[in-house]
Amino acid sequence: xxxxxxxxxxxxxxxxxxxxxxxxxxxxxxxxxxxxxxxxxxxxxxxxxxxxxxxxxxxxxxxxxxxxxxxxxxxxxxxxxxxxxxxxxxxxxxxxxxxxxxxxxxxxxxxxxxxxxxxxxxxxxxxxxxxxxxxxxxxxxxxxxxxxxxxxxxxxxxxxxxxxxxxxxxxxxxxxxxxxxxxxxxxxxxxxxxxxxxxxxxxxxxxxxxxxxxxxxxxxxxxxxxxxxxxxxxxxxxxxxxxxxxxxxxxxxxxxxxxxxxxxxxxxxxxxxxxxxxxxxxxxxxxxxxxxxxxxxxxxxxxxxxxxxxxxxxxxxxxxxxxxxxxxxxxxxxxxxxxxxxxxxxxxxxxxxxxxxxxxxxxxxxxxxxxxxxxxxxxxxxxxxxxxxx
Numbered sequence: 055x056x057x058x059x060x061x062x063x064x065x066x067x068x069x070x071x072x073x074x075x076x077x078x079x080x081x082x083x084x085x086x087x088x089x090x091x092x093x094x095x096x097x098x099x100x101x102x103x104x105x106x107x108x109x110x111x112x113x114x115x116x117x118x119x120x121x122x123x124x125x126x127x128x129x130x131x132x133x134x135x136x137x138x139x140x141x142x143x144x145x146x147x148x149x150x151x152x153x154x155x156x157x158x159x160x161x162x163x164x165x166x167x168x169x170x171x172x173x174x175x176x177x178x179x180x181x182x183x184x185x186x187x188x189x190x191x192x193x194x195x196x197x198x199x200x201x202x203x204x205x206x207x208x209x210x211x212x213x214x215x216x217x218x219x220x221x222x223x224x225x226x227x228x229x230x231x232x233x234x235x236x237x238x239x240x241x242x243x244x245x246x247x248x249x250x251x252x253x254x255x256x257x258x259x260x261x262x263x264x265x266x267x268x269x270x271x272x273x274x275x276x277x278x279x280x281x282x283x284x285x286x287x288x289x290x291x292x293x294x295x296x297x298x299x300x301x302x303x304x305x306x307x308x309x310x311x312x313x314x315x316x317x318x319x320x321x322x323x324x325x326x327x328x329x330x331x332x333x334x335x336x337x338x339x340x341x342x343x344x345x346x347x348x349x350x351x352x353x354x355x356x357x358x359x360x361x362x363x364x365x366x367x368x369x370x371x372x373x374x375x376x377x378x379x380x381x382x383x384x385x386x387x388x389x390x391x392x393x394x395x396x397x398x399x400x401x402x403x404x405x406x407x408x409x410x411x412x413x414x415x416x417x418x419x420x421x422x423x424x425x426x427x428x429x430x431x432x433x434x435x436x437x438x439x440x441x442x443x444x
Contacts, residue, residue, distance in 0.1 A: 057238065061178060062186050064236030065171045066193025068129065068229045072166040073194060074201025075136060075221035076105065076159055081198075082205040086214040093149055096404075099283070101143075101156040103397040106279075108160025109167070110393030116164045117173055117386020124240020125174025125382075130233035132165025137225035144218035166229075168194060169389040172369035173382035177240055180378040184326065187369040188318045195311040195362065258376050258384050266433060267371060268388055270330075270426035274337065274364050276395030277419055281357075283400040284407065284415070291412040294350075302354050309358025310365070317366055326370035327430075327437045333367050334423070334430040336360030341420035368392070371433075 084098045119128045139158035146152040164170065171190050175183040208217040258264045281288075289299035313336075317329060340357030344350060372384050406414065 058179070058186055061175070061237060062189045062193070064232050065129075065174065065190055068133070068166065068232055069168070069171060069190065069194040070197045070200055071221070071224055071229050072133070072136060072163070073197035074205070075140060075225070076163050077102070077167070078198045078201055079205065079218075079221075082202055083209060083214040083217060086209055090214070091149075093152070097149055097153075099400075101153055101159075103401055104153055105156040105160035105163055106393045106397035108157050109163040110390045110397070112161050112164035113169055113389035113393060114383070114386040116170055117383045117389070120170065120173040120177055120386075121380065121382035124177050124237075125170060126233060126237040126239060128165055129170055129174060129237070130230045132162045132170060133225040133230035133233060135159070135162030136166060137222040137230070138162075140218040140222040140225070144215040144222070164389070164393075168365065168369065169385050173385045174237065175369075176373055176378055176381035176385070178238060181373070183373055183378070183381075184322050184370045185318075187373070188314065188322075188366050191362070191365040191369070192311065192314045192318060194365070195307065195314060198307060258380070258387070261376070263375055263433065263436070264384070264388075266429045267375070268391055270334070270429040271364070271368050271388060272391040272395045273422050273425050274333075275392035276399035277337075277422055278361055278364075279396035280399040280403040280415075281419070284403055284412075287407065288412045288415045289350075302350055305351060305354045306358035306361065309355045310362030313359035313362035314366060317363060325437060326367060326374045327433050329363050330367040330371050331430040331434055333360045333363035334427040336363065337423040338420065338427050341416060341423050344416045345420050 080099060080102055084095065087093065087098050088095060116128060116132075135158050139155045139162055142155035142158065143152060146155060168191070171194075172183075172187055175186045175190065179186055205217055208220055212220070285303050286296070286299045289302060290296055294302070336356045337360040340353045340355075340360060343353035343356065368388065369385070372388060373381050376384050403415070
């Protein structure tokens with residue numbers, strides 16, 4: 055097994071269980087928690103919002119740590135934090151303890167989900183990390199497919215508390231060791247010779263492209279989080295049966311994976327800006343078809359494909375645009391607003407649905423999706439100009 059295959063396989067297994075035991079966990083266990091504890095749905099789902107906010111705030115620090123020391127120990131620490139958070143959730147008898155557990159979960163998510171994985175791959179493979187990044191998103195696409203049935207089976211067998219403890223054990227006994235023994239030790243950064251003046255490296259924060267990419271990814275992350283939480287509510291309120299709404303939602307996952315497979319088959323022959331353009335076009339097309347009353351299945355196929363390509367673009371485009379030197383730090387800075395939006399949009403959307411209904415959701419999402427499309431047009435124009443000059 056080549057080093058690339060070994061590293062991607064190790065990180066892929068970690069991604070499946072890290073996503074499945076954090077971001078996708080409440081979809082299965084929130085009802086059992088409410089039935090046993092009597093806590094409100096808002097309080098229970100507020101846990102993931104706290105986790106995402108903390109994850110965003112921690113992402114910059116995680117990026118700097120991976121840049122300095124590599125992802126091996128950082129991601130293993132993330133798995134340990136997830137295990138600790140899940141254990142506290144399992145033992146929680148008071149809502150304050152439950153919410154506090156999500157502070158630990160948020161730090162674990164920052165050090166264990168895609169952005170940490172992308173940063174680790176950039177630290178290992180440098181400018182050649184694009185292929186591994188694409189392959190890693192393919193692994194991550196199976197997180198809900200594997201972990202939702204697993205979580206449901208565990209809840210039936212040992213309850214929601216036992217389910218959390220089972221995932222904690224998986225992190226301590228499987229994913230953390232995978233990080234420690236499946237990832238290579240990071241090579242130290244070369245130090246400047248004594249007396250040598252250090253060249254000034256302009257911060258990416260001074261680059262307009264950084265802010266454009268951050269804007270587009272923040273909007274996309276927020277909209278995706280909103281729809282992941284409220285999709286069934288929106289569709290049923292617009293006249294779909296529950297079974298039809300669930301079936302439409304089920305289209306998104308395979309579409310995400312399918313788009314990632316197509317991208318991987320391209321073997322990096324096109325610049326990542328084209329992947330960025332494709333994700334933006336798919337998002338506008340999906341919401342546009344829904345708003346126009348075209349077949350909803352086609353709309354969600356386009357939307358799912360856009361989400362799948364977005365996961366790749368958020369890792370591959372910064373690597374190509376800003377280089378591998380400070381890639382881990384750049385990914386951490388881009389992750390901060392994305393996680394924050396992912397926490398805020400579902401809560402704000404729930405308040406808006408309560409006040410105004412769901413009629414605004416599709417046109418509002420379409421208008422927001424135009425922002426990444428505009429950013430994609432600007433970035434593509436710059437790329438074509440630079441290519442023409444060369």
